Amino acid sequence: MIAETPLHPIGHEIPALRADIDPLTGLGNxxxxxxxxxxxxxxxxxxxxxxxxxxxxxxxxxxxxxxxxxxxxxxxxxxxxxxxxxxxxxxxxxxxxxxxxxxxxxxxxxxxxxxxxxxxxxxxxxxxxxxxxxxxxxxxxxxxxxxxxxxxxxxxxxxxxxxxxxxxxxxxxxxxxxxxSQEIAQEMKRATQLEQALRNAIIANEVDVHFQPIVDLRNDAVVGFEALARWCDADLGYVSPAVFVPLAEERGFIDSLAEVLLRKAAHAALSWPKELFLSFNLSSAQLMDPATSRRLLSIISQIGLDPRRLELEITETAVMADADIAQKIVSELRAAGVRVSLDDFGTGQSSLGRLRDFSFDKVKIDRAFVSRISADRASEHIIKAIVSMCEGLELEVVAEGIEDFSEALKLKALGCGLGQGYFYGKPADAVATMRYLADRYRDLPGQPDRA
The missing domain is CATH 3.30.70.270 (Reverse transcriptase/Diguanylate cyclase domain)
Incomplete structure (x- = not known):
């Protein structure tokens, strides 16, 4: 650590004798x-x-x-x-x-x-x-x-x-x-146009939520859904969440976007069977804001969703941005009954350290390993090691990005408990998700008696 001496003792600010001097640091202003x-x-x-x-x-x-x-x-x-x-x-x-x-x-x-x-x-x-x-x-x-x-x-x-x-x-x-450079100027101009369109879409409630099923690999039964942001603009067309979610973080309105998405997702979850959970992603910016836990708990309380049905996904990269604040947020959420999972496990830094330092309930194996499990023995052994480790730590394991039957079969053989991916269902809007559930449950609200 660099040894240093502040320019002056805190609490004894430099008199603003000159209009071009910053009184706190003594630098020019x-x-x-x-x-x-x-x-x-x-x-x-x-x-x-x-x-x-x-x-x-x-x-x-x-x-x-x-x-x-x-x-x-x-x-x-x-x-x-x-x-x-x-x-x-x-x-x-x-x-x-x-x-x-x-x-x-x-x-x-x-x-x-x-x-x-x-x-x-x-x-x-x-x-x-x-x-x-x-x-x-x-x-x-x-x-x-x-x-x-x-x-x-x-x-x-x-x-x-x-x-x-x-x-x-x-x-x-x-x-x-x-x-x-001029190229950067044009890039930033496009980003500003996209920002304005997204802000308007949030105000107009035009950003939607789709849901992808998460299943128990032992019997292929649905146990929950992950909420995924979707936005299709009248002029811009489909905009990837990989573009507009980071943009909302950078421009400082991720809380507004997250609130719209969580309200829609929680409201949809009220119509599902009560044993199904809702999984929702937290951004890096939210994990650096000490008010995040209070804000999220307030939203689901207003909607009427039991916090025990909510699961929040955070990535290793997001946790590393400010570990102290992130740990405080995770502790407050878990104390209220919310479950927390570590997303994209194996692709970030200090994975094992994060499992030790944070009280997670679940680990999600990144699709980069799952997609190679049938052809790459190294990926198979990595997944096997993760499953074994999580068993010892009493953590559930979810495999992301399961695309076909062979991948699902391998994961089952390795003892992976949960899975999601196109093989089990593509992300779908709230109406299509209810139809998906109607095929599996007889007692959904509004469904005719099929006995």
Whole structure:
């Protein structure tokens, strides 16, 4: 861990003697950024040599602030400022532009590769643990760079380009680095159009839920359904959930999308036989929000769904984003009776550590192993080992992506308890799901007596 001294003791803020100084960190502020860039551009007016401005945003800062309090948040911001100043390249100006965002003016960085190199160095510096007294916190940062004059000849255009690059980095995940280009600008424009269409679809209740059956492999009986988001826009056509769900996370309205989906799914589940459970996916962003458990429990309470019929799926990657907050959310949900499963098991990092640290009820084997089980002995042995391990840990096992009879037969022979995939049923809307159930149950509400 990097040893560091904050710029000043927390609770004793620097007097705002100058309008261009950030009182918390002592760095320049947004006004300073503007003037520094304008002055540098004037210096190079006769010989317009390029220079670079960059933006860095601390990933996941808000949940840390919410969990540990604003004083801890201020401490982290001061430590970030100290690190950036300590490793700033020659001639650079470091600025706290707003909240958890920092900026830097790099007079001696002239092109994309140089900017990427600086970004990688800063990323590594900020990845070391931050010291908060009795605890250490790990954070990451996303970066966006813009090179003058190619990305803008006036300050506002240059800053907008850097912001566009930063936004693209955040879309791609934590700790990403992007240097602005025209291609990136077009990509972000399309993403903005898609965002507006999705926001409108949420308001209009046009995002739908489909359900895929999960079966007991011992007797092929349906035991529950996984809820899967579906969206077909009048102008855009079918939009994959792999596109619009991450977009909602990145743009900060995943809670609105999740609420619409969970309400629809829970309402549909009320019409199913009471022994069937509803499986619902939680996003990475939701697992970094301490209010998630309260929000989800409130929704199913309003709908009237027994929390013991709800199962929430989380991925290893989502858990790793902020393990402390994720663990708190999982504990609160399980205390209310909600079951929690670890999704895509075997494809993330530290799988065994997550099983040890978290109280999961179920593990879902990723389809990457299931799809090769008939032809690849390594995949077969991996699944066999997972099943054996989960038996010892008293965890249920679900095999995802079962496509044909041979895969199902293999999994049964290996002792896998549950399964889902196209072999047992494709995702279908609520009406089709009720028809699917009507073929298997005689006492569904609204079904005629077939005795």
């Amino acid at each position: 947004a006004r300073c950024l503007r003037q520094t860039v304008i002055d540098l551009a004037k210096e190079r007016a006769s010989d317009p040599a390029p220079f670079t401005i960059g933006l860095a945003n601390i990933d996941g800062f808000k949940p840390i602030n919410d969990l540990f309090g604003p004083a801890a948040g201020d401490e982290i911001l001061c430590q970030v400022a100290y690190r950036l100043q300590a490793c700033a390249p020659e001639g650079a100006t470091i600025i706290r532009s707003e909240n958890d965002e920092f900026a830097f003016v790099l007079p001696l960085v002239f092109e994309r590769k140089g900017a990427e190199k600086i970004g990688q160095m800063l990323k590594e510096v900020l990845s070391a643990p931050f010291d908060l007294g009795d605890r250490h916190v790990r954070l990451s940062a996303s970066f966006g760079f813009a090179v003058y004059p190619f990305a803008g000849e006036v300050f506002d255009d240059l800053l907008k380009s850097a912001d566009t690059a930063l936004y693209r980095s955040k879309r791609r995940g934590r700790g990403q680095i992007t240097v602005y």
